[in-house]
Amino acid sequence: MSVRPYALLGAAVLAAVRAQCESAVATWCRDWGVDASAFVVTCHRAWEQSAAPAWRGSLQSGAESMWLGWDNELRGSLQRLLFPPDRQVGPHTGAATLAAAAASAALDALAAVLGRALLDNEVPFAGDAADVPAAMRQHGSGAVLAEIRLDRHACWCLLGHDSVLRLGGARPAAAAPLAALDYPALLGDQPVRLAVAAGQASVGLGSLLSLAPGDVIRLDTLADQPLAVAGPDGAVLLRGYLGTSERQLALDIVAGDQSSGVKHDL
Known part of the structure; x- marks a missing residue:
């Protein structure tokens, strides 16, 4: 820089x-x-x-x-x-x-x-x-x-x-070193929207048009595998299992998951 x-x-x-x-x-x-x-x-x-x-x-x-x-x-x-020029003398014709x-x-x-x-x-x-x-x-x-x-x-x-x-009679004062920032404390209250990927499926266009209530679409995610949780940039931050908490859909984070390089302890 x-x-x-x-x-x-x-x-x-x-x-x-x-x-x-x-x-x-x-x-x-x-x-x-x-x-x-x-x-x-x-x-x-x-x-x-x-x-x-x-x-x-x-x-x-x-x-x-x-x-x-x-x-x-x-x-x-x-x-x-x-x-x-001297006004009393005539114009000079030579090179001066x-x-x-x-x-x-x-x-x-x-x-x-x-x-x-x-x-x-x-x-x-x-x-x-x-x-x-x-x-x-x-x-x-x-x-x-x-x-x-x-x-x-x-x-x-x-x-x-x-x-x-x-x-100008001035000299710049030496700049004091910047204090170290506590980024977790500084950014701790900032909201971040997370996306939980339940899985993907490949369906033919004809089958898609004929789907009706009660039909089942099989995803590419196994039932015993944790789901990926992605941040705003699409990078996987952590993984967990779907569950419920106070009548709302929730995610139970997998203990010790290393998806983001940070260990999450429950």
Whole structure:
């Protein structure tokens, strides 16, 4: 049997992760000399977002993990943020190779500062396009998806449950072992319908149609053999002989019967 954590994150946990993301973005903006108000940070439970961002790679630190992704136009938005057009100069007709390289370096730096802030460790960014584990997007996974938006484009950060717990200031308490259950006492009052098989007979269709009161049908059960008592699933539980008790048909259980693997003492 496979098991997985099931965590329903509260608003306070989302706010703690968002605050850490905002702090990381503010640090990056200070280092690169841009206005932090250009960015909007939001956090959601990972399973609440159906869209799958373009994942670029992951960072791993022990049991903690983080995935980063961004759309193709984000680098261009960073370039325009770092190098806004000068209205006093005419349009540039050449390729802005230096500005493009700076925007790429800025994006790499943003991934690094997010890794340091959210994983609390100097972890290199592994730039691969591997898929995010499906369990992180399942309902109740405990993962958080942070969106760092610049204009119409965004950088997404999918944070695993272990990191979310650390940033939210909570650790799951060790579960106490479950007490042993007394199943006979717990289920003792539950009613169970039993079927007593008196026997079977094979009768031709013509004979069946001509049967009349007083005719006898011989069963395949010998008179000196006990009858089988079956449970709801058809399995034979015990055996016994028909009799009467207080003017009602009853069953006298055979002592020491082993049909069900349990010895019945009278």
